[in-house]
Amino acid sequence: MAKIIDGKVISAKVKAQVKEETDKLKTQGISIGLAVVIVGDNPASRVYVNNKKKACAEVGFESFEYALPEETTQEELLELVKQLNADERVNGILVQLPLPKHIDENAVINTIRPDKDVDAFHPENVGHIMIGDFSFLPCTPAGVMEMLAQTGIDVDGKNCVVIGRSNIVGKPMAMLLLHKNATVTICHSHTKNLKEICSNADVLVAAVGKARFVSADMVKEGAVVIDVGMNRLENGKLCGDVDYEACFDKAGYITPVPGGVGPMTIAMLMKNTLTSAKK
Numbered sequence: 001m002a003k004i005i006d007g008k009v010i011s012a013k014v015k016a017q018v019k020e021e022t023d024k025l026k027t028q029g030i031s032i033g034l035a036v037v038i039v040g041d042n043p044a045s046r047v048y049v050n051n052k053k054k055a056c057a058e059v060g061f062e063s064f065e066y067a068l069p070e071e072t073t074q075e076e077l078l079e080l081v082k083q084l085n086a087d088e089r090v091n092g093i094l095v096q097l098p099l100p101k102h103i104d105e106n107a108v109i110n111t112i113r114p115d116k117d118v119d120a121f122h123p124e125n126v127g128h129i130m131i132g133d134f135s136f137l138p139c140t141p142a143g144v145m146e147m148l149a150q151t152g153i154d155v156d157g158k159n160c161v162v163i164g165r166s167n168i169v170g171k172p173m174a175m176l177l178l179h180k181n182a183t184v185t186i187c188h189s190h191t192k193n194l195k196e197i198c199s200n201a202d203v204l205v206a207a208v209g210k211a212r213f214v215s216a217d218m219v220k221e222g223a224v225v226i227d228v229g230m231n232r233l234e235n236g237k238l239c240g241d242v243d244y245e246a247c248f249d250k251a252g253y254i255t256p257v258p259g260g261v262g263p264m265t266i267a268m269l270m271k272n273t274l275t276s277a278k279k
């Protein structure tokens, strides 16, 4: 039977540390601000933005929300990002993705000042991650690494498999595991023998975006199973990429959805914003 890696508990610890440092900075007259920009009315994005605002309040940051209409032009959005780049009250800028189709996400990401890019999506920060000399790590993979560390799971020399190769999750996840000396395999939709590769993993990270994609026969007995997936079912419930019930008895450790990687992502965003302010 698997031990549950509780993202709520671990993220609360991370946020408590951030709050402690924020309170200290406040006594020196330094306040910390995070700007969150949302374009259009994607309900999932709305939920994420509200959770981020709530977390800012918890740790003592000021949050500046910019909710722009769906028809906002790319130029208007870039203009706002430039204003935020120059705004001294703002230590971190987060533009909630996905953006409406008429806006080029890369153009927006590339306009955010790298030292305020708390999502770590700017090519300059991506480059730093590749080299292993970084200040910011993308929040979701960083959250996974924090969960592993706080659970006492050392990936050194372990066989780690990441399903998914997105720029936001899969690729940086693989890179962070590699920096910790894991032997890493990245799988994607063209991968042959997926089941066989996964069932040899000591640590299996699922970032596919398909509900209950990872079945018990893809999991090695005693493996660590990390579920990054956040899929909304027809009944409105949130569901991971892992068939949790089926894999529970086989895995050694498992993360639930909700209450796993999701809260960690937000906690790491707070940590990145603090890092930016300290700089």
Ligand code: NAP
Pocket: 140, 163, 164, 165, 166, 167, 168, 169, 170, 187, 188, 189, 190, 191, 194, 207, 208, 209, 210, 228, 229, 230, 231, 261, 262, 263, 265
């Ligand atoms: P994405 O950009 O859609 O990437 C999905 C990846 O899964 C792609 O690399 C794709 O391969 C791969 N894939 C799809 N079908 C596959 C199959 N049959 N076999 C093997 N690989 C397959 O998604 P993402 O942004 O990385 O997000 C992944 C999941 O994580 C989503 O559920 C998302 O909501 C969730 N997420 C959660 C958090 C959090 O805070 N918990 C944060 C971000 C994302 P190809 O590249 O070949 O297409």
